[in-house]
Amino acid sequence: MLLKGKVAIVTGGTRGIGNAIVRKFLENGAAVVLFGSRKETVEKAVKALKETNPEWSAEGMFPDLSDPQAVADAISAVKETYGKVDILVNNAGIAQSTSLYDYQPGEFDKIMDLNVKALFYTIQPAAKIMKEQGGGCILNTSSMVSISGQPSGVGYPASKFAVNGLTLSLARELAKDNIRVNAVAPGVTRTDMVAALPDEMVKAVCAGIPLGRMAEPEDIANAFLFLASDMASYVTGEVLSVDGAARA
Numbered sequence: 741m742l743l744k745g746k747v748a749i750v751t752g753g754t755r756g757i758g759n760a761i762v763r764k765f766l767e768n769g770a771a772v773v774l775f776g777s778r779k780e781t782v783e784k785a786v787k788a789l790k791e792t793n794p795e796w797s798a799e800g801m802f803p804d805l806s807d808p809q810a811v812a813d814a815i816s817a818v819k820e821t822y823g824k825v826d827i828l829v830n831n832a833g834i835a836q837s838t839s840l841y842d843y844q845p846g847e848f849d850k851i852m853d854l855n856v857k858a859l860f861y862t863i864q865p866a867a868k869i870m871k872e873q874g875g876g877c878i879l880n881t882s883s884m885v886s887i888s889g890q891p892s893g894v895g896y897p898a899s900k901f902a903v904n905g906l907t908l909s910l911a912r913e914l915a916k917d918n919i920r921v922n923a924v925a926p927g928v929t930r931t932d933m934v935a936a937l938p939d940e941m942v943k944a945v946c947a948g949i950p951l952g953r954m955a956e957p958e959d960i961a962n963a964f965l966f967l968a969s970d971m972a973s974y975v976t977g978e979v980l981s982v983d984g985a986a987r988a
């Protein structure tokens with residue numbers, strides 16, 4: 741029960757890594773509000789959580805993460821309902837593998853809008869609440885490609901380098917307000933994002949992972965739990981690799 745009494749918001753919490761984080765936080769006593777992109781998927785995810793454990797305090801919302809006002813309103817509604825916001829997890833994200841020569845107009849903007857700008861939109865109102873209440877914890881999902889880039893789809897590593905930049909800079913800016921800011925950089929993880937890739941490609945990538953397997957979403961969620969908890973009370977400005985020592 742590392743998060744007993746804590747209130748957490750998790751974006752992209754309906755499936756994959758985000759959903760594993762939501763479950764891990766609930767198992768550890770937090771009240772969780774997951775943000776998803778659509779009403780139907782949010783309702784389905786919350787129903788599945790309640791079926792797992794009717795005692796869990798789980799709720800869903802679906803603010804448009806490209807709309808700063810909608811995001812601020814949703815975060816302020818969480819504060820109204822629960823009295824505080826202790827933990828914000830910015831996990832929603834999309835990937836790209838398009839070759840530079842084939843990028844379509846708007847494609848680069850699309851990934852920056854969700855993977856980078858939406859973080860700014862959630863962090864600003866959440867940090868104001870955290871400052872007022874005396875502290876908090878902000879966690880961002882980065883990627884192993886934020887360290888070495890990737891061979892095509894430059895928008896994705898560029899967005900994750902920006903996630904690291906936000907993390908390191910805001911850790912320094914917000915430390916005086918007792919707000920810790922960290923990121924987790926997962927390696928290849930078994931989610932829909934990876935299921936969309938050709939089998940052969942996934943096999944080849946996994947063959948190069950020293951631990952000999954891809955990550956399960958729970959492997960990644962465990963790192964989020966550690967960073968969200970008081971066990972990490974002196975950890976801020978860290979990008980924690982959870983990648984089986986894979987180096988892209």
Ligand code: NAD
Pocket residue numbers: 751752753754755756757758775776777805831832833834835854881882883884925926927928929930931932933934
């Ligand atoms: P996923 O596709 O299973 O989940 C992505 C989540 O983001 C979903 O909950 C989805 O609803 C949400 N989302 C997508 N578009 C959205 C939008 N426009 N508005 C709001 N929410 C939106 O993928 P995942 O692997 O669980 O990815 C989660 C995070 O982990 C992402 O930030 C991704 O970049 C990162 N990541 C994944 C891997 C991997 O191998 N799976 C590796 C490194 C980093």
